[in-house]
Amino acid sequence: MNGYINVFKPRGLTSHDVVKKVKKILKVKKVGHTGTLDPNASGVLPICVGKATRTSEYLLNADKTYIGELTLGISTDTQDGEGSILNYSNKEVEEKDIISVFNQYKGEIYQIPPMYSALKFKGKKLYELARTGVEVEREKRRIYIYDIDVLKIQDNRKILFSVKCSRGTYIRTLCNDIGEDLGTYGYMSYLIRTVVGPFKLSDAVSLETIQEKCEINKVGDILYPIDYPLSNIEPIYVPNSYYKQLTNGMPIDIDLINTKNINTKDDILRVYCKDTFIGIGRVTKVNERVVLKLDKVLM
Structure with a gap:
């Protein structure tokens, strides 16, 4: 059994909990996820099964979409509703300022x-240190917000x-951070992940x-x-004539393949042969020869 299942992770379970449950249900050894979703969040959690676990790294960088709720006036040590309250503020924020x-x-x-968070500092996960009252300096990380839209504002305090x-x-x-920029405090009071790459909430099971x-031997349906x-x-x-060479890990001269759409070297490629996806490869140089070689055989 090899492939992906678009799982709806319920609130309260860790991503690892879901992996264990799927492994137990399917009775397979190799099961993994493609990026952690917080225990207090629900939504799309793609689960890779069998040989698909060898491709999960390529989905880690996939863009993601969420619907969240920000509650203003309170900050917590976990930045969500599960943590201990650190600060209160009665400041009233105007709708135009929220949108701005x-x-x-x-x-x-x-x-x-x-x-x-699950990030590590000197081999220990940050949340393990936080639970003992230890706080360490963390470096800023660059991220990208492709789109962000206010859907609803309730009492100028809860923002969906x-x-x-x-x-x-x-x-x-x-x-x-948005709470602080509004001159007050804020925490995440709700979160659901609706999209991970091509996987959508409407199709999650x-x-x-x-x-x-x-139980009815129809896992293939999902x-x-x-x-x-x-x-x-x-x-x-x-x-088709190069199927055996490729699946045995042998390089093939790119000129022999007679392909016109591959111009770059060392870019990863989805490789197909005999009308079948056979693995992840790249065009590279081996002893002055420009060749196609599989990095991962997935047959």
Whole structure:
């Protein structure tokens, strides 16, 4: 069994919890996820099964879309509703100021990752240090906000918004920083992930659905092919006669393939042969020969 399942992660489970549950349901050894979703958030969590686990790295950089809620007037140590309250403010913020500040967060911005995160400092996860009361200095990280829109403002205190962002974006930190820019405090009071790469919330399935499909031997109904989330990688189609060489890890002279659409070297490629996706490769130089070689055979 090889491929991806677009799982709806319920609130309260860690991403690793979901991996363990899927592994138990499917009774397969190799199962992984393609990027952590906070335990207090729900939504799209692509799960890779079998040989698809070898391609998960290519989905880590996929853009993601969320719907979140920012509550103003309070800050917490975790920057969400699960943490301890640090500060209060009774400042009233006007709607026009809220919209103005949100608009300032479009484009390239920098974030300081929260202490309650899985990032590591000298081999220890930050949240492990935070739980012992230790805080360490974190470097700012560059992220990109492709789009951010205010959907609804309630009592000028609760703001529902949507955001499309790059890898590494902490929506909790976004809420905290927007609160500070408004001259008050803020925390993330709700979060659902609606898109990861090509995977959408409308197509996500529950753990219960996976169990039901497994019981009637129809997991294939919800299993996406390994190459489904890799459409951003350029494809190359190789004549059938080179199938054995490629799948045995042997390089092939690029001139023999007679392809016109590959001009760059060392760019990763989706490689197809015999009308089948056979792996991830690249065009590179070997002993002055320009060749195609598979980095990952996925047959």
